[in-house]
Amino acid sequence: xxxxxxxxxxxxxxxxxxxxxxxxxxxxxxxxxxxxxxxxxxxxxxxxxxxxxxxxxxxxxxxxxxxxxxxxxxxxxxxxxxxxxxxxxxxxxxxxxxxxxxxxxxxxxxxxxxxxxxxxxxxxxxxxxxxxxxxxxxxxxxxxxxxxxxxxxxxxxxxxxxxxxxxxxxxxxxxxxxxxxxxxxxxxxxxxx
Amino acid sequence: xxxxxxxxxxxxxxxxxxxxxxxxxxxxxxxxxxxxxxxxxxxxxxxxxxxxxxxxxxxxxxxxxxxxxxxxxxxxxxxxxxxxxxxxxxxxxxxxxxxxxxxxxxxxxxxxxxxxxxxxxxxxxxxxxxxxxxxxxxxxxxxxxxxxxxxxxxxxxxxxxxxxxxxxxxxxxxxxxxxxxxxxxxxxxxxxxxxxxxxxxxxxxxxxxxxxxxxxxxxxxxxxxxxxxxxxxxxxxxxxxxxxxxxxxxxxxxxxxxxxxxxxxxxxxxxxxxxxxxxxxxxxxxxxxxxxxxxxxxxxxxxxxxxxxxxxxxxxxxxxxxxxxxxxxxxxxxxxxxxxxxxxxxxxxxxxxxxxxxxxxxxxxxxxxxxxxxxxxxxxxxxxxxxxxxxxxxxxxx
Numbered sequence: 036x037x038x039x040x041x042x043x044x045x046x047x048x049x050x051x052x053x054x055x056x057x058x059x060x061x062x063x064x065x066x067x068x069x070x071x072x073x074x075x076x077x078x079x080x081x082x083x084x085x086x087x088x089x090x091x092x093x094x095x096x097x098x099x100x101x102x103x104x105x106x107x108x109x110x111x112x113x114x115x116x117x118x119x120x121x122x123x124x125x126x127x128x129x130x131x132x133x134x135x136x137x138x139x140x141x142x143x144x145x146x147x148x149x150x151x152x153x154x155x156x157x158x159x160x161x162x163x164x165x166x167x168x169x170x171x172x173x174x175x176x177x178x179x180x181x182x183x184x185x186x187x188x189x190x191x192x193x194x195x196x197x198x199x200x201x202x203x204x205x206x207x208x209x210x211x212x213x214x215x216x217x218x219x220x221x222x223x224x225x226x227x228x
Numbered sequence: 229x230x231x232x233x234x235x236x237x238x239x240x241x242x243x244x245x246x247x248x249x250x251x252x253x254x255x256x257x258x259x260x261x262x263x264x265x266x267x268x269x270x271x272x273x274x275x276x277x278x279x280x281x282x283x284x285x286x287x288x289x290x291x292x293x294x295x296x297x298x299x300x301x302x303x304x305x306x307x308x309x310x311x312x313x314x315x316x317x318x319x320x321x322x323x324x325x326x327x328x329x330x331x332x333x334x335x336x337x338x339x340x341x342x343x344x345x346x347x348x349x350x351x352x353x354x355x356x357x358x359x360x361x362x363x364x365x366x367x368x369x370x371x372x373x374x375x376x377x378x379x380x381x382x383x384x385x386x387x388x389x390x391x392x393x394x395x396x397x398x399x400x401x402x403x404x405x406x407x408x409x410x411x412x413x414x415x416x417x418x419x420x421x422x423x424x425x426x427x428x429x430x431x432x433x434x435x436x437x438x439x440x441x442x443x444x445x446x447x448x449x450x451x452x453x454x455x456x457x458x459x460x461x462x463x464x465x466x467x468x469x470x471x472x473x474x475x476x477x478x479x480x481x482x483x484x485x486x487x488x489x490x491x492x493x494x495x496x497x498x499x500x501x502x503x504x505x506x507x508x509x510x511x512x513x514x515x516x517x518x519x520x521x522x523x524x525x526x527x528x529x530x531x532x533x534x535x536x537x538x539x540x541x542x543x544x545x546x547x548x549x550x551x552x553x554x555x556x557x558x559x560x561x562x563x564x565x566x567x568x569x570x571x572x573x574x575x576x577x578x579x580x581x582x583x584x585x586x587x588x589x590x591x592x593x594x595x596x597x598x599x600x601x602x603x604x605x606x607x608x609x610x611x612x613x614x615x616x617x618x619x620x621x622x623x624x625x626x
Contacts, residue, residue, distance in 0.1 A: 037608030041547065048287045048546040055286045064290055 076190060079155035081135045082144055083184075084177040091178035096152035099128040103144035103153055111137035112144065131174035135161060151195045157187045234524045237264070238350045261353035265342045272533075273495045274304035280541045287545035311488035319382060319481050326380030327481070330373050331489035337369035338496045345503045346424050348513045348526030359420040360412065363504060364405055367459070370497060371397045374468070374478050377490070381481035389477020392552065393468035396458055399556055400465075403563040404455035404501075407448040410574035411439055411508045420504075424512030434518045438511040443596040444574040447604075449509040451567050456501040458559070461494060462540055464547035467555060502536035503529075561611055566604060573599045 054061045065072050086094035099116040117129040144153050156179065163169030185192040241260050248256050278293070281303065285292025294300040318327055344359035346352040356362055371394055378390020412418060415426040429437045439445035458465035469477035479490055506512060510532055513525035520528075550558070573596050580592045 037604070037612060044546045045542065048542065051289055052283065052286045052542075052545075055289050055291075061289045062291060066291070066294075 074157050074187070076188060078157050079142060080140060080159050081138050081156055081161070081172075082133060082142075082153050082177070083156040083179045084131065084174060085152060085154050085181055085184050086178050087181050091175065091180070094180075095127065095174070095178060096150050097128050097131060097174075098126040098150055098152070099124070099131070100149070102147050102149070106143050106147045108141060108143065109137045109139050111135070111139075128174055131177060133172050133177055134170060135172060136166065136170040151199060154184055154188070154191075230522055230524070234349055234526075236524070237348070237526065258353065261343075262339075265353065266339065269342065269496055269499055270492070272499060273492055274308070276495060276499075276537050276541075277307065278304050279537070280544070283538070283541045284545045287542075308488075311485055314484035316484040316486060317481070321382040322481060323380040323382065326376050328486075330377035330380060331482070331486045331493070333376060334370060334373035334493040335489055335496070337366040337373075338493050338500060341366040341500045342496075342503075344420055345500065346420055346507060346512055347503070347529050348524065351513075351526060352421060355421050356419065358418045360408060360418045360423075360504075363420075363500075364401075367497070367500070368401065370493070373493075377482065378478035381478070383480050385475045386478045386480040389468045389470075389474045389480070392474075393461065393478060396461075396465065396467060396555060396559075399559040400455045400458035400563075403451050403559060403567045404459055406564075406567040406571065407452040407455065408504075408508055410444055410448045410571055413571070413574055414439075414578055420507050420512075424507055424514070427511040427514055430518050436511050436514055436516050436518075438509060438514070438516075440509040442577060443593060443600055444570050444577050445509055447570050447573070447600045448567070449505065451563055451570070452505055452509070454563065455559075456498075456505060457540065457543065458555070460498040460501055462498060463544040464549050465555060466549060467552060470549060498540060499533065499537070502533055502540070505536065506532045557611070562607060565607060566600075569603055570600060 051061070084095055084097055086092075086096065088094035099114050101114050101116075104110075104112045104114045111134040113130065113132040113134075114128050115130040117125040117127040119125055140155070142155055145155055161170070181192070181196075185196070241257070241264075244260060245253050245257050278301070282292035282300065292300065293303045296302040296306045318324060341363050343353040344356045344362050374393045374397070375390045378386045378388075378393070381387070411423060415423050417423065417426075427436065427438050431437055431441070435441065440449045457463075461468055467477075468474070469479055474480075479487060482490060506529065513529040515521040515523060515528050576599065577592070577596050580588075580595075583589075583592060
């Protein structure tokens, strides 16, 4: 009969109303400043620079190769290489600026970086009262410890750490082999005597 | 003890008026009544807005406003301060006088309508012989105010919204008034006091003798509710301010406190028609069952009014907005024939009151109920299938 659909609708909304009081599954709102949703593993916002060890500036993995600067589609990265007194490049950025008002979070910089130095951060509370300086991050602001990277992207960081460790071990073995080869006669003598 | 609480406000007013010098009493009496009505219903408005926002939130599985004060209880205060301090913008091309007058013209008649409503035993500001007529006459001014607002804004959206509002309000005024006529016919008076008195007493010693317990009364009550929803521009009949197509209808160019006044007037209008529905069909301030009449009369009125408010919030949270042609078709093709037929049923109910044979009471009730339900069902089915009032299905044409 005409009107039965309306009654059905009333029952449905009444169920919602009552259910929202005793069933936490229904009340899905996360009251943001008080509660936070755990970010998913793959969430990303703006890039950051990963460093190893304790000193952010010494431990930066970045070697200022400028690949990310060239690849960045909106050109939000600006890099200058650190040089010593003779003008020789020091494999370290003197300036690494990233304009997050321009960045489009595409992650291309991360994909092209051969040193695993630049990774995506998940921080999103970046509002500032200064729209120029406040949104132009320098290398001090961008540097984040590897432990932080592990915390926000555990799977990805584990893979990177493993790869870097393997590379390091390989390099160490190579260096050891080279070291073993060079002073070989002396060693032989030592054994002989 | 009962007498003390039941007549508390009446005696309070008499005490205040009695304390004044002789010459002032005639002026003070209506002013005190008006101040009481204004104070009570304005606070009820604030409370309703909060309950509505919380309730709608819960219906949509949200918590609703909960930031201002404990559990969001001070939200009305925050809204009030916001409305008061907002900039009042008047468009350059607007008719400034009409634009200013529209909210006033909207609110004043709504407040006037409260004068004739009995809120409790002896609690009516003006006991008017033609109270019901006065109520609808005052209520009709709202249409003028809406059109003033829409016209004076000099904005196509507001004008279209106002035109819609006029069409809707005039269309639904008919079923609204015709639904009340059954009660007027049987009571033989337009005075709301008399209508409340006619519903005193009990069936079988316990159930109150309200008009809603008769078949024609129930039908008239439902039709009255539907028409009242449309009259007060509430969802699902809030087309005049349909955001999707008209921004906010006649309210487009209003901001700040003028907008708040429209808002208040709309809610006060809703309370007024709810109070009228209570008076006409739900026994006014009478208790629903015999054992509960030790509670004060104004308490029962308040409980019923609260029930109506909750119901209207529930309706708003449930039903989607109807389409314009459906709205008009529903009023003219469905409600109007039914409500006219309902008058005939009311007359049958009246003339069969003298039946004295065995089972006469049941036969009378069932017979009258069938006289309403059969045409309802047939008319509903005919309109549903033939005249496009039903749901529309869309097919892709290859």
